[in-house]
Amino acid sequence: MTDIVKPSPSPSEVGFVLGRRSVLKGAVALGGAVALGGTLAACGDDDESSEAGSGGEAASGTLRVGSNYSDAKPNEALKAVLDAFPNEDVTIELNEVDHNTYQEQIVAYMQDPPDDVAPWFAAYRLVPLASAGLLMDISDVWTNSLDDILSEGFKQASTYDGKQYLVPWTFYSWGIHYRKSVWDSIGATPPETYEDLLALCAELQGQGVTPFAFGNDGRWPAMGTFDQLNFRLNGYQYHVDLMAGNESWTDDRTKEVFARWAELLPYHQENPNGREWQDAAQALIDGEAAMMTIGNFVGDIFPNEDLDDLDFFPFPVLNDEHGTDTVEAPIDGWVVVAEPENEAAAKEVVAHLGTADAQNTFLSIAPGVQAPAEGVDTSAYNALQAKSADLVQNAANVTQFLDRDTLPAFANEAGQAFADFMSDPFNIDAILEDLQSKAEALL
Numbered sequence: 001m002t003d004i005v006k007p008s009p010s011p012s013e014v015g016f017v018l019g020r021r022s023v024l025k026g027a028v029a030l031g032g033a034v035a036l037g038g039t040l041a042a043c044g045d046d047d048e049s050s051e052a053g054s055g056g057e058a059a060s061g062t063l064r065v066g067s068n069y070s071d072a073k074p075n076e077a078l079k080a081v082l083d084a085f086p087n088e089d090v091t092i093e094l095n096e097v098d099h100n101t102y103q104e105q106i107v108a109y110m111q112d113p114p115d116d117v118a119p120w121f122a123a124y125r126l127v128p129l130a131s132a133g134l135l136m137d138i139s140d141v142w143t144n145s146l147d148d149i150l151s152e153g154f155k156q157a158s159t160y161d162g163k164q165y166l167v168p169w170t171f172y173s174w175g176i177h178y179r180k181s182v183w184d185s186i187g188a189t190p191p192e193t194y195e196d197l198l199a200l201c202a203e204l205q206g207q208g209v210t211p212f213a214f215g216n217d218g219r220w221p222a223m224g225t226f227d228q229l230n231f232r233l234n235g236y237q238y239h240v241d242l243m244a245g246n247e248s249w250t251d252d253r254t255k256e257v258f259a260r261w262a263e264l265l266p267y268h269q270e271n272p273n274g275r276e277w278q279d280a281a282q283a284l285i286d287g288e289a290a291m292m293t294i295g296n297f298v299g300d301i302f303p304n305e306d307l308d309d310l311d312f313f314p315f316p317v318l319n320d321e322h323g324t325d326t327v328e329a330p331i332d333g334w335v336v337v338a339e340p341e342n343e344a345a346a347k348e349v350v351a352h353l354g355t356a357d358a359q360n361t362f363l364s365i366a367p368g369v370q371a372p373a374e375g376v377d378t379s380a381y382n383a384l385q386a387k388s389a390d391l392v393q394n395a396a397n398v399t400q401f402l403d404r405d406t407l408p409a410f411a412n413e414a415g416q417a418f419a420d421f422m423s424d425p426f427n428i429d430a431i432l433e434d435l436q437s438k439a440e441a442l443l
Contacts, residue, residue, distance in 0.1 A: 059344035060089035066115035067094055068102035071278065073300040077365035081358050082349075090345045100218040100276075110134040116340035117349055122157040122166055122331035123404040124411075129335070130160040136336040137163045138347060145351035149374040157331050157400075166333040167354040170362070170369040172296040173388040174224050174328040174401070175312040182287045190313035194232070194260070197316050201267035204290050211267040213289035215280030216422065219415035222272070223402035224328065225264075225293050226418060228315035229257045231326040235319070236397035239326070243406040245443025249436040255428070260318065262425045273419045295330070296388050299368030307367060310384055314391065327395035329388075330404055331372070410442040 065082065069075045075096070082092045095115050102109065106120070110129055120126070129135050142155060142164045150168060158166035176190075183189070186207060191197040201211040216222045231239040234253050241247045242254065269280060269289065281298050283289040285306065292298065293315070302310050314324045334353050340346040352358050356375030363371055367382050370389050381389065392398060403411035417435045421428055 058087055058089065059342065059348045060087075061342050061345055062091045062093060063117065063342050063345040063349060064093050064095055064115040065349065066102075066109075066113075066118035067096045068099045068119050070096065070099045071301055073368075074297075074362075074366045077362045080365055081353070081361045084358075084361055085349065085352060087345075087348060090348065092349070103218065103220070107132075107134075110337060113337040116337055116342055116346040118335055118337060119169075120166065120333065120335045121400075121404055122154075122168065122333060123400045124407055125404050126158070126160050126165050126335075128408055130163075130165045134338050135165045136338055136340065136343075136346075137165065138167070138336055138350065139164045141167065141347050141351050141354075146354045149356070150354060150372055154331065154372050158333065166335055167350045168331050168333045168372045169353055169359065170333075170371055171329055171331045171392075172369040173392055174228065174293070174295045174330075175314050175388075175391075176291050176293050177284065177296075177298050177310060177312040178291040179284065179287060179306075179309050180311050181309050182290060186290070188290065191316050193316050194318045198263060198267075201264070205267060210269055210283065210289040211291065212264070212269065213280040213283040213292040214268040214272040215275035215277040216272040216419060217274060217276040219273075219412075219419050220403055221277045221280075221294070222418040222422065223411070223415060224295070225261065226257065226414075227328055227399060227402050228293060229260055229318070230254070231397075231399065232315055232318035232322060232324070233257055233260065235322040236326045236399070239399065240405060243402065245406075245410075245439050249432045249439060250429075255432065258421060258425075258428045258432070261421070262428070265422060265425060272422060295328075295368075296370075296384055297368040299382075299384050300366050302368075307382060307384070312384065312387070325396035326399060327392050327397070328399045328401055329392045329395075330401040332369075407442060410439060413438045413442070 067075070067078055069078045079094065082094065085092060097109075102119075107128070109118070111134065120129070126135070142150075142158075146167065147155070154168045155164065158164050158168060178190075186204065186209065188200060188204070191200050204211045214221070227239070230242065233256060238247055238253060242249070248254065269275065269283065272280070277294065278301055280289070281292060281294065281301055284292045284298070285302060296312070299307055299310055314327065317323055334350045336343075336346045336350060354373060356371070356373040356377070359371035359373050360377050360380070363369070363376070363380070363385075367385065370381070370385050378386070378389065399405055402414060406414070413435060417431050420431050
């Protein structure tokens with residue numbers, strides 16, 4: 001396939017903790033189109049500007065902003081950020097869409113957009129929208145407002161064909177989340193190896209506790225489990241090569257991933273394909289399930305009084321050669337549609353969303369994610385956020401997520417294949433042969 005995407009250097013090469021200017025000054029900037037993983041440190045001065053993102057005069061008028069922040073805390077947090085937008089001459093109208101519906105209908109949404117500014121994702125998820133001319137080039141917003149407060153790695157993850165189309169807003173890591181009090185009550189501790197995990201699952205099930213909460217409505221949550229198994233078993237390079245179409249889904253190494261997954265499936269909630277992840281997470285909150293493979297954003301639906309009880313650990317070791325050297329840390333952000341009705345206001349708003357002021361406001365209400373801008377108050381991070389940031393900082397490799405590490409058309413096929421596998425794990429050879437044929441056609 002065309003070399004559209006180049007992985008970012010690892011965090012160990014360029015730093016991750018906000019404000020590490022001395023490390024970042026020595027980092028080599030990436031070439032290429034969209035970059036994945038890695039360089040997630042922010043650099044620059046603490047001064048933040050609410051001037052027009054394009055460097056022109058301040059905007060005015062009405063601006064429509066789309067939102068897929070349908071869960072209560074992120075929804076409240078986004079509204080607080082937009083309510084505090086410093087330019088009173090701009091009136092912001094929020095258009096709220098269910099998260100899964102938004103993702104599934106994004107192309108139709110962008111072809112006839114009801115909004116000027118909309119949420120979207122970094123890396124490969126930008127490619128089909130930007131290449132089809134559905135997004136506005138906002139390189140001037142980066143030049144005038146963001147280059148000094150967001151790192152080169154975040155910039156490259158926002159870039160297609162040498163131009164920037166996204167303003168990074170939040171990021172988070174994936175792992176196995178659990179309630180500390182529940183684990184204390186059953187005498188469990190985080191397993192270090194896959195064999196330890198299987199033994200724990202059998203013990204929990206014997207005690208009448210569902211080991212894993214699991215919901216796969218939308219066909220994306222299962223991608224997180226596949227990713228963890230694949231890069232733990234086969235390593236980072238095999239994983240990104242498989243996503244790029246340079247390895248085969250019928251390879252024995254890929255089949256081994258599904259063999260391990262089949263071992264874990266009986267320890268998950270049954271019939272996950274019709275269950276939303278939020279419903280699965282409620283079993284975690286209620287103590288009915290012991291753990292859940294999910295992103296830190298699960299913290300956004302935990303009651304505030306229970307948040308300190310939420311913890312996570314990296315997916316355990318499957319292969320000593322690779323250990324736990326890879327972490328999944330997706331980047332979410334904001335785009336401007338190709339022909340906005342209020343371009344000046346759109347650019348000014350996305351520039352503001354890239355600042356620490358806006359991101360601090362969001363994190364004060366939605367505590368399940370971290371933020372990329374220089375000047376973000378990391379001292380206010382809860383234990384989950386601090387642990388996640390440290391995990392990514394010290395990772396040898398960082399991935400985005402399956403549907404951001406490969407072309408979206410193929411990610412859709414993979415999501416359906418995973419759903420089919422969970423419904424019929426004994427049919428995996430036929431499922432993988434079909435998926436490989438689709439990979440050859442699309443990648």
